[in-house]
Amino acid sequence: MKMMDRSSFLRATAIAGGGLLLDVSLPFTARRAEAAMTSTPIGAWIKISPDNTISIYAPQSEMGQGVMTSLPMLVAEELDADWARVIVDAPQVDKAYNNPPFQTMATGGSSAIRGFFMPLRQAGASARAMLVGAAATQWNVPANELRTAKSMVYHDASKRSATYGSLAGAAATIPPPEKVELKPREAWTIIGKSVPRVDTSAKVQGKAGFGIDVKVPGMVYAAIRHAPVFGSTIASIDDTPIKGFKGPHQVLNMKTAAVVVSDRYYRAKKAVEALKISYTGGDATLSSAKIETTLRAGMNEKPVIATTVGDADGTLKTASKVVTAEYYAPYLAHATMEPMNCTASVTKTSCEVWAPSQAPGPLAGLAAKMTGLPPSAIKIHTTYLGGGFGRRFNLDFAAEAIQISTMIGKPVKLVWSREEDIQHDTFRPTSLTQLKGGLDASGNLVAWQQRIVTPSLLVSNPQLGFPPPPPDKPDSFSVEGCADKKYAIPNFTVDTVMKNFAVPVFFWRSVGNSQNGFFFESFMDEMAHAAGKDAVEFRRPLLAKEARHLNVLEMAAKLGDWGKPLAKGHGRGIALHESFGTIVAEVAEVSVDAKKKLRVHRIACVVDCGTYVNPNTVEAQMQSAMIYGLTAALYGEITIDKGRVAQNNFYDYPMVHLAEAPHMDVQIVQNTESPGGVGEPGTPPIAPAVANAIFAATGTRVRSLPFVRHGFTA
């Protein structure tokens, strides 16, 4: 029962005649062991073994977005590596693998390709130059007479060739070139191709090692029950109810949570659920109604300006037509399929952590701080993540595992129940917004005034170390996706008022864009209707100077059959949103029957993410982001009652299933722009596209999420 971490999978090698050669996913195959013992590192990213197997480090956490494939593709392209013989490894925490925008090892903000597009190609080109240099020296020929292909160096004039594996030792002694030339894009053979993911084979066999699968010698199991009311702590624990249960049991009072440690997870879980616990503190009067009232009251407080152009206030006074509306978005849980878990082993001299974490860099820092050990005594193993969506950028669950291991002096695997995962998530912030839009006599959008009242992610999460916004500046996460919209509205103001509550908030797939995209693109649709114009036609002049946006809008309209006849009870809606450097438009087709049964039949999605690395992954991420956003739009709502989360599990925090999943068409814009993010930008347009389609089908404008609040059923 050896632990299989994500660094232990070999690539599946397709063999002619069918089937797959299964030297994959077993941690200690002969091939891997040999590669590990004899391979030569060339720089921080690449190791080459004598048999010409090339290991490439993937510096980002694999949570489904395909980075273990797409990032090594960048290295392999410039290295001229034989992709069929590439092994992907997960590196230990080291500043060499820092994500450039974060300056630490962390995965989020749809930043993997954007952050590593240049550094990883340069690493590949640099290693290639060193291998060529080694061959030139060995053959005593000028380096410019050599060419490389599929992990080989060739000197055509003398018909000589050598494998990278045979040259690696000599290449490693050559100083890396100060400057390398990167291939022109016409020469790419890997970037831009649908390369099969390296983790698929292990994942369909149940052999991929997630955090929850970690097993280390001497390990015990921990189950946890957090104090349910936010801000409350444990006053006392009565363990009488578990006296008859089969043990061993060790009951820990961690102040904000009770923990039971046992030799089997289920023994720990059953016991922790049976304990009689009394709590103290916290505000048990906090409720969703109270939060909404506070947000609405915030509308009358002095805001901070996020963006202002022209004179929205003045223009609204003279506009031919003014439309006002209030929109609302609830708190949301992430609900990753793999509940929170972490394994930690803390001794007097070392701290080793196995974590499905988006933030191994910050985790290493936290482990050092918690244990008082030097950084050299900390070892972080990043496993596969059973979903991330921002949740696993937080370190709460890992801190608990480290604390428990310290308390009991043993390696321990902490696993949260689904109920704990839902109730003690750190949530997508709730948000309330009021909008005023003004049209001139010709129905042009001439004024937009919007106030957003919401908790601040930055102020609520000082542990992240991001600087809080100064008093006269907004938390950009509160207003992103509204304040930075590219429509040419001549008089435009977005401002915000911060209201924080005891409910913990955190990044959720596409962050502020997740609710702000809904607000903005729904109200844009309202303005189009008020102007008596088609939603695409209405947007065109506003995007006249934004060629990429306009192109995405037009392509989506075409792909989504915009304007074509529809069956009775059907309607189409469109939404366009840029986030993380990528522009996405989605057209939804829905039907609503007499009993308000809502069916999303089809979504057409066009994405302009500039230069892309793996189109298959881009398509998958768009599909993924749309389903994730659709679940939230249809059902997603965390409510607060008596100071605690009212939802428990998938029965009251439901998910879209296969039967409700719409048909999705995804088209990727072909251009040579800089890469944009891919993991998140597909989410923001889905809620407004569907809401606008509901309006088209029924005349009912949905201004608060989720749709089930309005009597729709799916």
Add this chain to the structure above:
Amino acid sequence: MTELTVNKKKFSVDDEGDTPLLWVIRDTVGYTGTKFGCGVALCGACTVHVNGEAVRSCSVTLDQVKGKSITTIEGLPPADGHLTKIQEAWIAEEVPQCGYCQPGFIMATAALLKKHPKPTDAQIDENVTNVCRCGTYSRIRKAIHRAANA
């Protein structure tokens, strides 16, 4: 001690009779391809076969499967080092993203194809009711049809 057969191997386990089969498989027997998702039989990440029928292993107890034959994702292929046509279809369609739920989907699909070798979309909808948070549903549907026609 309770006897059970997992992937054609006999095991004798000392877990309490009320222990969900899921945890017996994962922690005592040691097959970790069967995943914990919700604990209340709603997400299907823990789907295994008990005497050939798809069962959500978080919600059956050890007592209920005493002496029965259990198959997990690890025991689904006919022999070690091979893949089923379902797994091959999953690879061909590049289904998994995070991959956590996929063993459960594959086990549910194996049971579906036994019942309906050429399932309609409606039969897929009715029988494959697992949850995938990465939203791989459209590729799952394609992969099921591909496996059925392989």
